[in-house]
Amino acid sequence: MQLLPWRHATREGFTLRGWHTPPSGKPLLHFLHGNGFCGRMYEPMLRQLSNDFDLWLCDVQGHGDSDHGGRFLGWNRNAALAMEALDAQGAAFAGVPHYAAGHSFGGVLTALILGEQRQRFVRAVLLDPVIFTPAMIMGMSVGELTGVTRHTPLARQARARRKHWPSREEAFTLLHSRGVYKGWADDALQAFVTHALQDSADGRVELKCRPSREADIFSSAPDRLWGLLGKVRTPTMVLYAEKTFPFVTESVARWRAMNDAVQALQVPGGHCFMQEQPDMAAQHVRAFLLPD
Template sequence: MQWVTRVYDQKTTVQHGEIPWIPYVIETKAGFKLRGLRTQSHAGSSRPVLHFIHGNSYSGLTYLPLLMALHPHADLVLHDAQGHGDSDHGGPFIGWNNSALIVREAWYHLRAHYPGQQPVGVGHSFGGVLTSLAASQDPQLFDRLLLLDPIVFSPRMIQVLSPLRWFGVYKLNPIARKARRRRMEWPSLAAVIESLQGRGMFRGWTDAALLAYAEHATEPMRGGGRRLKCAPEREAEIFSSYAEGLWPALQTLETPTQVWVGEHTYPFVHTSMNYWQRNPAVRGVAVVPGGHCFMQEHPVMTAEQLIQEIGAP
């Protein structure tokens, strides 16, 4: 099935983090629209173009401090998945594999804006897996992959989880249950920050990163206050599933790949990355300070490492 029917820019540019962005829309055969942002191209220059996909429940602009540090060296394209950021909720989650197909199809439209520039796939967590799946489907999609703590289950975990999902039990896993209970509304932007600062997955985030989350992963309500853009049920749907054929795809990936994982991330991520290094396309796995969201704890350091890896000017 071909998912993407049309990709087009919107007329008005927007400013976030002192970066001018061009909003774009991806129309799908399923009827929902995805929305993203891209920077103006520097066609023919030595600047790479980084295609970035966020983690589950976030949005591209949630990583604004990281993006601001990258922008002097690279053009940026932000892809917000189904039910994230300003993209439509779009009914039930279409799954990891179909989401990756949309990434692949849409990128062929979008990369035409950046002729002669090196295309690099970048993704965090859920976005790292989608980027890897899309690249495994098409080795010509990206020249390089830079993955930030991709949430890859080990082969052993998938063996255990498969029958649980078949019986409909896996959706009751603790991470999905916690997502369904996530608070969705706050009386103000300040209340979002106050309630999340130093807690759970936000522990260690810089003030600027937490502000970016509050501003871009939530939206204003008509009667005042803020609510999450990504519904807790969508976050739980993603945590209740995983990509089909994940390890065959990862083992046959041909695109040169560099991975960074947080020192204090989920233990299974370290196990999976050690296993994945059997694929010669995985050039290295670097362990860096921080947790699963280390790039929100150390955005400038992370940007410097990405820039150094791709040799951006």
């Protein structure tokens, strides 16, 4: 699978970067990654989808090859920036149908886009999107004012995350079957080690996404989330994992009940099921986006 780099200078003064396949006339699939990750680490799944789609991968602020960009601009602005980058740099794909997919944090950003720009995509698939319940949103709004959200378990865990390894080979060995990477297919973990790590000045390798940026995201929430979820009119499939966070299951059921544009399907595996079973994930994504 050939991927070409793109870059987009934002009005906030930093550069977003990502990758796309050479324009071929196929429909375009816009993909957004999860928190702490990057677009190319999903290559085992995306490679299969490239048979039917051209791909557009966007690394959001502070992730992958994009600049850190200083203060985290929030979920909604990052969703808008992804679309600004596509509009500015994706002219070669303007004449084909556009589809969307996203995982976790990227799934929520995709949902925000669907609510704001109802005609942007033909169909969308969200992979275990971390949609916070209304009660969580309210609690986090209060917590952001008091600083309490900086100390949530996920934020503390992110800040404590190991970020350096002697080499990519050792990183692969130490991460294999541990923590969030437990159960990942070897080629998916290799894609993470190859694309989500970078060489550091001291000869080691380090995470491209700073743990502090991952914590920024875990310490915040989208604005107007449920109002925008109610406005989605794009046919959308939510693939949620059997072993996901309890709030995801609750939120998906709530969203589906309030919006008939949304369907949901539970699939085997954990929050990163598409890294555990790339073939299965690609089949589900393709089946919904391009129904017979």
